[in-house]
Amino acid sequence: MERWYGIDTVPADLTGSVVTIGNFDGVHLGHRAVLADVVDTAHTYGARSVAVTFDPHPAAVHRPDSAPELLTGLTDRLDLIAETGIDACLVISYSESFAAQSPKEFVRHCLVDVLRVRCVVVGEDVRFGQGNSGDRSTMAELGERLGFDVRLVRDVTAADERRWSSTWVRELLAAGDCAGAAAVLGRPHRMRGLVVHGQARGRELGFPTANLATDASGTVPADGVYAGWLLRDPARVGPGEAVRRPAAISIGTNPTFDGTVRQVEAHVLGRRDLDLYDEQVVVEFVRRLRPTVRFDGIEALVEQMRADVLEAADVLEVPRPEQLPAVQ
Missing domain, CATH: 2.40.30.30 (Riboflavin kinase-like)
Structure with missing residues (x-):
């Protein structure tokens, strides 16, 4: 997997991509379902599969006193993403100035102009842009206006229908239930x-x-x-x-x-x-x-x-x- 640290490091000759966006903390089974769909969809489009993630975690910038402890550091996060077969991961340095972009500004500059996106794969809880004002409906509208497709991956749930999440993993680890955490993480x-x-x-x-x-x-x-x-x-x-x-x-x-x-x-x-x-x-x-x-x-x-x-x-x-x- 290629690792691009910053938008300016994305190869200029990139001709097309299928993209997903997220923090991917822990790269649990829910994340893996989305990333696997990106890989499969990219094959359909004949494009590169790309994950866009952020460092530091947005919570560490917006609410440092109450930000959750990360399940994985950046090195392990990228290694785990690579295991899913993703072609490349773009790591964006997250800051107040970056967060000030509107959903349209972020999508136009990062996804359209830089990554030449042809399809964006999103989970049900995707959020992006200033104040997390962009959601899956926003992405669909921008896709229609800017010329790319949007594919929704439904939430992956456990047998009791609880949604896989990083929060759930933290709860299990806080209780010492590493076997339970492994069931959510898939490892x-x-x-x-x-x-x-x-x-x-x-x-x-x-x-x-x-x-x-x-x-x-x-x-x-x-x-x-x-x-x-x-x-x-x-x-x-x-x-x-x-x-x-x-x-x-x-x-x-x-x-x-x-x-x-x-x-x-x-x-x-x-x-x-x-x-x-x-x-x-x-x-x-x-x-x-x-x-x-x-x-x-x-x-x-x-x-x-x-x-x-x-x-x-x-x-x-x-x-x-x-x-x-x-x-x-």
Whole structure:
């Protein structure tokens, strides 16, 4: 997938496109349905399939104090969009001045003049232009006036008829229900961040962890211990090393040690030798094993950590580690 950062980077020789517009936070199953329709429609028109998205998220510009935590950072959002088969994604830098454009100004300049749009594929809740004043009816009217078709994709819903949405995923993650979130996303929820030095308590107890920096991208699920995966950059992995490793992931403040800083840290099952410092990794959450609790001493904590590792292996359907640190 080609990635165009800014309207001025779109190739001048683009002859036609089928376009959809959205924030695509999380790229959940509803987004994927729209993006898949764009790909299919583009084949019909003999044109390029293009997704238009925004960075930062509009809510971060208009209401920064109450903007939701994003499910995915830009890197993962684009990677997930690419998985749908879209030919190109245009990332527009969102600002107050950009938001001041009327729906017609945005459509004429961005879609018609730059992307040479032949068809716009929209979901039922599409909004665009100043004050979000443009909707699907506005797009249809502009299509008639400016010479492009408009195709509506109906909302995709779950079995209980609730509409797939980023808000729903956030609710599930806030409850620690990563399995439920994965059902809406169509994949495990993920975070991406740099591995930084922590207190090294896990290493001292025999369970070294990769601590994500506090600016890691992706919504942090509820405090607790999770079974999941740690993914490394293939360029950083040596011969014979797996890119994707099973992990037990802890989220919380380490209450046994009176911690105050909330951390996300992942222990790769059966590995005490990995040096991941200053490496960017992805952590995927599969299932919550238990809530975060305070233990009465190191012995009880280590005993529970041993149980967590074994349970994580069972959940992930991987072999249990043969050797585990002894209870102190």
